[in-house]
Amino acid sequence: MTTAPLPVSANARATTTRRGKQTARRLLIGAAWLTFALFLLLPLLIVLGEAFKQGVGAFFTAILEPDALAALKLTLLAVGISVPLNLVFGVAAAWCVSKYEFRGKSLLVTLIDLPFSVSPVIAGLIYVLLFGAQGYFGEWLSDRDIQIVFAVPGIVLATLFVTVPFVARELIPLMQEQGSTEEEAARLLGASGWQMFCYITLPNIKWGLIYGVVLCTARAMGEFGAVSVVSGHIRGLTNTLPLHVEILYNEYNHVAAFSVASLLLALALVILLLKQWSESRIARLHANAED
Amino acid sequence: MSIEISNINKRFGQFQALKAINLHVQSGELVALLGPSGCGKTSLLRIIAGLETPDSGSIVFHGEDVSSRDVRDRNVGFVFQHYALFRHMTVFDNVAFGLRMKPKKLRPSEAVIAAKVHELLNLVQLDWLADRYPEQLSGGQRQRIALARALAVEPEVLLLYEPFGALDAKVRKELRRWLARLHEDVHLTSVFVTHDQEEAMEVADRIVVMNKGVIEQIGTPAEVYANPASEFVYHFLGDANRLQLDEQRSVLFRPHEVSLSREALAEHLAGEVRDIRPLGALTRVTLNVAGQAEPIEAEVGNDHASLVGVQRGSTLYFQPKGQAPRAG
Numbered sequence: 001m002t003t004a005p006l007p008v009s010a011n012a013r014a015t016t017t018r019r020g021k022q023t024a025r026r027l028l029i030g031a032a033w034l035t036f037a038l039f040l041l042l043p044l045l046i047v048l049g050e051a052f053k054q055g056v057g058a059f060f061t062a063i064l065e066p067d068a069l070a071a072l073k074l075t076l077l078a079v080g081i082s083v084p085l086n087l088v089f090g091v092a093a094a095w096c097v098s099k100y101e102f103r104g105k106s107l108l109v110t111l112i113d114l115p116f117s118v119s120p121v122i123a124g125l126i127y128v129l130l131f132g133a134q135g136y137f138g139e140w141l142s143d144r145d146i147q148i149v150f151a152v153p154g155i156v157l158a159t160l161f162v163t164v165p166f167v168a169r170e171l172i173p174l175m176q177e178q179g180s181t182e183e184e185a186a187r188l189l190g191a192s193g194w195q196m197f198c199y200i201t202l203p204n205i206k207w208g209l210i211y212g213v214v215l216c217t218a219r220a221m222g223e224f225g226a227v228s229v230v231s232g233h234i235r236g237l238t239n240t241l242p243l244h245v246e247i248l249y250n251e252y253n254h255v256a257a258f259s260v261a262s263l264l265l266a267l268a269l270v271i272l273l274l275k276q277w278s279e280s281r282i283a284r285l286h287a288n289a290e291d
Numbered sequence: 292m293s294i295e296i297s298n299i300n301k302r303f304g305q306f307q308a309l310k311a312i313n314l315h316v317q318s319g320e321l322v323a324l325l326g327p328s329g330c331g332k333t334s335l336l337r338i339i340a341g342l343e344t345p346d347s348g349s350i351v352f353h354g355e356d357v358s359s360r361d362v363r364d365r366n367v368g369f370v371f372q373h374y375a376l377f378r379h380m381t382v383f384d385n386v387a388f389g390l391r392m393k394p395k396k397l398r399p400s401e402a403v404i405a406a407k408v409h410e411l412l413n414l415v416q417l418d419w420l421a422d423r424y425p426e427q428l429s430g431g432q433r434q435r436i437a438l439a440r441a442l443a444v445e446p447e448v449l450l451l452y453e454p455f456g457a458l459d460a461k462v463r464k465e466l467r468r469w470l471a472r473l474h475e476d477v478h479l480t481s482v483f484v485t486h487d488q489e490e491a492m493e494v495a496d497r498i499v500v501m502n503k504g505v506i507e508q509i510g511t512p513a514e515v516y517a518n519p520a521s522e523f524v525y526h527f528l529g530d531a532n533r534l535q536l537d538e539q540r541s542v543l544f545r546p547h548e549v550s551l552s553r554e555a556l557a558e559h560l561a562g563e564v565r566d567i568r569p570l571g572a573l574t575r576v577t578l579n580v581a582g583q584a585e586p587i588e589a590e591v592g593n594d595h596a597s598l599v600g601v602q603r604g605s606t607l608y609f610q611p612k613g614q615a616p617r618a619g
């Protein structure tokens with residue numbers, strides 16, 4: 001007799017809960033979009049708006065100016081040197097960590113992470129302390145007419161330092177999860193070390209590797225702190241794009257600053273597209289496999 | 292191709308995985324390394340393959356010492372527990388891999404490779420799966436592809452690591468018989484590792500029972516079952532009952548080696564029925580016996596006279612059949 005009303009109230013409660021859940025869902029999604037628009041999209045639009053405030057002509061004048069082009073060239077050079085080196089180092093380090101057991105392994109992993117935890121400014125200072133005129137190797141270097149700090153090598157070194165973890169960090173968990181039985185199988189089937197790496201290891205880590213390289217490139221292009229310390233801000237010689245933007249901004253040359261910033265932004269978008277593409281490739285590969 | 296394993300020792304840090312292992316595998320034989328986990332069977336198999344280096348001792352293939360030879364030059368086929376198929380390659384490319392990796396001078400043409408791959412896929416009855424990727428295959432299919440891949444390089448020795456371990460019971464049984472038949476056809480010297488005594492009994496020509504890094508016994512399935520060299524072997528090869536006779540002596544016997552009766556026959560002991568389980572053709576009766584904590588299990592045919600009207604709490608009389616008492 002008392003059981004009759006029970007289903008009704010239970011039903012009503014279920015409906016209320018469902019409605020409650022939907023509201024919560026909408027609220028959360030709305031909040032996510034709002035945050036995204038306010039903190040990411042709006043600044044981007046402002047950068048572009050400021051850059052084109054005085055028309056397309058002013059924009060192109062700013063980015064085609066020799067100092068801006070030199071900064072672009074230097075940025076690309078730093079990326080071009082640091083990314084391949086980190087690629088090789090990252091794969092080698094991930095290989096060691098995931099396939100071998102050795103003493104000091106956890107120390108190595110911690111060291112790989114060091115650039116994440118050390119402030120880039122400190123990283124820059126370390127290089128000044130080591131290779132600067134008053135630094136440990138300063139005399140030795142100046143005797144041989146080698147300039148590292150306040151020159152291109154210093155910028156490359158600083159960029160290298162801050163981008164070390166990206167490839168290795170991306171690969172280590174991936175390679176650990178995959179284990180080494182496929183490599184062992186390849187060896188048993190007669191593959192040489194090099195064949196095993198090219199035909200088995202590389203295809204298995206390909207997308208993780210691309211992803212790591214993309215992140216590494218983005219960071220190398222955008223690095224400010226470490227590079228700022230070792231650069232010396234010599235216009236046309238040791239300015240990278242981010243440093244050039246800062247100089248222009250400090251000179252109240254807003255249009256030029258935002259124009260160069262949007263150039264950096266365009267490069268970032270290309271990188272983002274590459275990342276998106278590599279991810280969709282992974283998805284398509286899986287979809288094909290499931291047909 | 293015979294395999295001669297002499298005096299192999301292997302340590303991992305403080306743990307002695309293998310102690311002075313000696314084993315001779317005859318040409319064309321199918322040998323099972325059987326034992327609980329941690330007994331050293333895995334290390335031994337990996338040492339034969341060359342994936343692990345022993346601390347001392349030698350491995351000789353057909354009179355030739357291969358101890359210092361690299362994995363890739365040993366010419367062994369190896370099937371991993373989880374098959375280790377190359378996930379980014381089709382079944383065809385997986386099987387073709389070993390042939391394609393040969394040095395240029397020895398490498399067959401693509402046409403010859405294709406013919407060989409299809410021949411092997413036919414052998415394992417999976418030719419229709421050539422274009423699939425490993426993740427699209429069932430466990431049993433993967434296992435057979437892994438076998439075809441291992442056979443492609445025409446190995447002289449085939450090593451299988453828990454070849455049926457990752458499969459469900461029914462598929463496992465089918466594949467077990469299939470592998471035994473295949474072995475009869477290709478007649479390759481084969482060694483496989485298993486922790487499942489039933490599997491070893493059903494497939495192997497000889498069984499090597501291992502425990503704690505040493506070989507406890509080597510023999511045909513019938514030999515090790517009928518004449519176990521130690522209590523460990525006896526226990527490992529099947530269910531066992533222990534009946535305490537007095538303080539010093541007890542008798543070991545298998546559940547089917549029991550005479551069971553409703554009447555108190557001569558030299559039969561009384562037991563209280565604790566559980567009755569029909570297991571297909573047999574029924575297992577668990578008995579509590581006065582004077583020992585360990586229960587006694589008896590397996591008799593479903594139509595056995597002693598089962599009529601028996602229920603939990605009834606009393607049955609039993610006697611171990613033809614077992615000599617053992618000390619301990």
